[in-house]
Amino acid sequence: MASPPVLKRSETIADSMPDALRQSRYHMRICFSRFIAPGKRLMKRQHIMDEVHRSIQDEKERQKVLEGLFGYILSSTQEAAVVPPFVAFAVRPNPGFWEYVKVNADDLRVDGISISEYLQFKEMIFDEKWASDENALEVDFGAMDFSTPRLTLSSSIGNGLNHMSKFMSSKLRGSSEAAKPLLDYLLALDHQGENLMINRALDSVSKLQEALIVAEVVVSGFPKDTPYQGFQQSLKELGFEKGWGDTAERVKETMRMLSESLQAPDPVKLELLFSRIPNMFKIVIFSPHGYFGQSDVLGQPDTGGQVVYILDQVRALEEELLLKIKQQGLSVKPQILVITRLIPHAGGTKCNQEVEPIFGTKHSHIVRVPFKTEKGVLPQWVSRFDVYPYLERFAQDAADKILEHMDCKPDLFIGNYSDGNLVASLMAQKLGITLGTIAHALEKTKYEDSDAKWKELEPKYHFSCQFTADMIAMNTADFIITSTYQEIAGSKNRPGQYESHVAFTMPGLCRVVSGINVFDPKFNIASPGADQSVYFPYTEKQKRLTSFHPAIEELLYNNEDNYEHIGYLADRKKPIIFSMARLDTVKNITGLTEWYGKNTKLRSLVNLVVVAGFFDPSKSNDREEIAEIQKMHSLIEKYQLKGHFRWIAAQSDRYRNGELYRCIADTKGAFIQPALYEAFGLTVIEAMNCGLPTFATNQGGPAEIIVDGVSGFHIDPNNGDESSKKIADFFEKCKTDAEYWNKMSATGLQRIYECYTWKIYANKVLNMGSVYGFWRQMNKEQKLMKQRYIETFYNLQFRNLARNVPIPGFAPPVQTPSS
Ligand code: UDP
Ligand code: LCN
Secondary structure, three states: OOOOOOOOOOOOHHHHHHHHHHOOHHHHHHHHHHHHOOOOEEEEHHHHHHHHHHHOOOHHHHHHHHHOHHHHHHHOEEEEEEEOOEEEEEEEEEOOEEEEEEEEOOOOOEEEOOHHHHHHHHHHHHOHHHHOOOOOOEEEHHHHOOOOOOOOOHHHOOEHHHHHHHHHHHHHOOOHHHHHHHHHHHHHOEEOOEEOOEOOOOOOHHHHHHHHHHHHHHHHOOOOOOEHHHOHHHHHHHOEOOOOOOEHHHHHHHHHHHHHHHHOOOHHHHHHHHHHOOOOOEEEEEOOOOOOOOOOOOOOOOOOHHHHHHHHHHHHHHHHHHHHHHHOOOOOOOEEEEEEEEOOOOOOOOOOOOEEEOOOOOOEEEEEEEOEEOOEEOOOOOOHHHOHHHHHHHHHHHHHHHHHHOOOOOOEEEEEHHHHHHHHHHHHHHHOOEEEEEOOOOHHHHOOOOOOOHHHHHHHHOHHHHHHHHHHHHHHOOEEEEOOHHHHHOOOOOOOOOHHHOOEEEOOOEEEEEOOOOOOOOEEEOOOOOOOOOOOOOOOHHHOOHHHHHHHHHHHHOOOOOOOEEOOEOOOOOOEEEEEOOOOHHHOHHHHHHHHHHOHHHHHHOEEEEEOOOOOHHHOOOHHHHHHHHHHHHHHHHOOOOEEEEEEOOOOOHHHHHHHHHHHHHOOOEEEEOOOOEOOOHHHHHHHHOOOOEEEEOOEOHHHHOOEOOOEEEEOOOOHHHHHHHHHHHHHHHHHOHHHHHHHHHHHHHHHHHHOOHHHHHHHHHHHHHHHHHHHHHOHHHHHHHHHHHHHHHHHHHHHHHHOOOOOOOOOOOOOOOO
């Protein structure tokens, strides 16, 4: 078979496209006149391909064109803005790499164009007047990034820490002068006014180097396991303070790492050194919107995996901090605060309580701060899309609370989601603290053309605020934590969530020619895990939470409808296919219900059980959820699902949920995650941890978690027939091959243990805090300049947008199902 055409490295699309068009000029003329015939429009790849099919009806001819260079260019095209006689293409040959060209449909002339020109073509479709306004606001964060190193390979994206260490070591190499930033950094280390590692006696690189040689000799004279106190005094006389290690062996190792880094820094040693430096004791994590709580909140609108993630993250970070501090030979107590919103009308949850210790930790708390308006404290829950007017005031109030709870400035801020990232950015700028951000999901990619059509969507989603907040946070962040590669740079065919912020336009508001650069080494993949004390394999019989079995039996098989479940399973011998999610459109629980309803073979093989939302639309105050509830009821009727299908209301007890996954595994069933798009998908790893074979969407994170056919299966949410067939085929195969189910269960677990645990995560994130904290200081000047640009953007753009989001009237208390 002939290999598919690829561009030579030196060739641009603009160079190669004229040849590609020339190869089949006759057909190209027809194609391009079809492209432009309906007038101005935005075409996605599929539309373009459809038009090519219609233009070249002879299959052989079409095949020839599509297998050639033109076919390759089209298959790499994400979209095309048609403004007759021009068709402007946005081509993405590889993750992170984009090129823009325009073709004149009349004479097939090709010209390379800039991002800005391409975006103007696009704007012509949505807002012609604005597109031709010479003074339309262009946003260019890239213009400030002149000294930041960049990765060059798609495959290196997300591996920023590694690259940063290389870059830093090259900067520190060569002379005492070059190594001075490291000395200054160490001299500034302290805990509550007490020096750590070194004191002012060692105020030059040469003094430090000489003292290290002597100190190593001193420490070598002690047995390896001698505690630090055994030789503390001798080191103090040389200018050394606590923080090097808890035993003679560890102190010696750390000293050697520093000596080597001062002599000739190498990235691996430098990264290791930074993983040992005592620079991290207090962390503040921001997640304003909520319900954010530890019980009775999951399944509420907007309260899903983010809360699970943060609570598990806190436990993992605290554990890792305790270990590190012990190994540093210090007796400092770490502290982690999660700052969220206090909701007076908390519907029976603890979200109206100001301070709550976090279960499973010794030193970590949730601290709640209310949203204040001119009329006073906002009493009710508001959707995450509507939180923007409250955030500035929230950031100020939260800063006071943090300083009240911590007796000194924190060492690291971590933001979560657009609102938390914005608040953390404002505070990090003000207090000069290292900032890591996490998106969980960037909304931009969830809604097609959410940028170009922002005006239409604005009343419902306020994307103008959200995308502006996202850009402010991405550019303020010292490092960005993502759960998967695809979150940053997508896959071969689909741009990543961050990548979609590289260049975009919101006609009438701003044209972003450089929002973020996915080759920036601030991007790091650190995937979360699932709490393995809750989600463990169904085979671990002695650990199984059998006390839940009667309740789970009731939940699955009781024939009466009640407030917790509707529908019933007539044949309980069949395996169960199971799904659990918030009842958002994007979770596509209604899609799964429909696939099941339509596929008679699947219905004959398995029962369907879903845990999602409520049954009564009047109980929900979330726009999307209400529509989904109504759709579920109509599907149950349409496909006569009673007897095969059980709909269980949102479940908030994670221990019971863990056992529920395992009970589904007992039926030799499977977990199905059918989302139209899923940023990561915690339920996928929960199910896999329980040993449940898993089918998950190929749109987003799960495509990376699961290796299709090896550790689970991918399903296409946009092709229900194919997906339901794939599930039915699996169960059919299990009938003839008794071992197949066990094999898929075991390979899923293996994948989890190799890649998705909280221990791996916590270690990586603390190392990021340490390395990027140092880089922040080395790169002070550039950081400051960019900061001024961000501040201007915040003041002139974001504040006005946030003011336009309506503040609701104060509502009376609401009852949630759990209250
Ligand atoms: N969850 C739950 N009860 C429900 C629905 C979901 O406890 O009724 C939990 C689920 O176990 C998982 C989280 O909420 O821990 C959902 O996370 P995921 O990443 O799958 O989706 P998100 O809701 O964050 O979009
Ligand atoms: C938000 C989402 O949408 C999920 O995909 C993630 O798993 C969750 O947050 C935790 O990061």
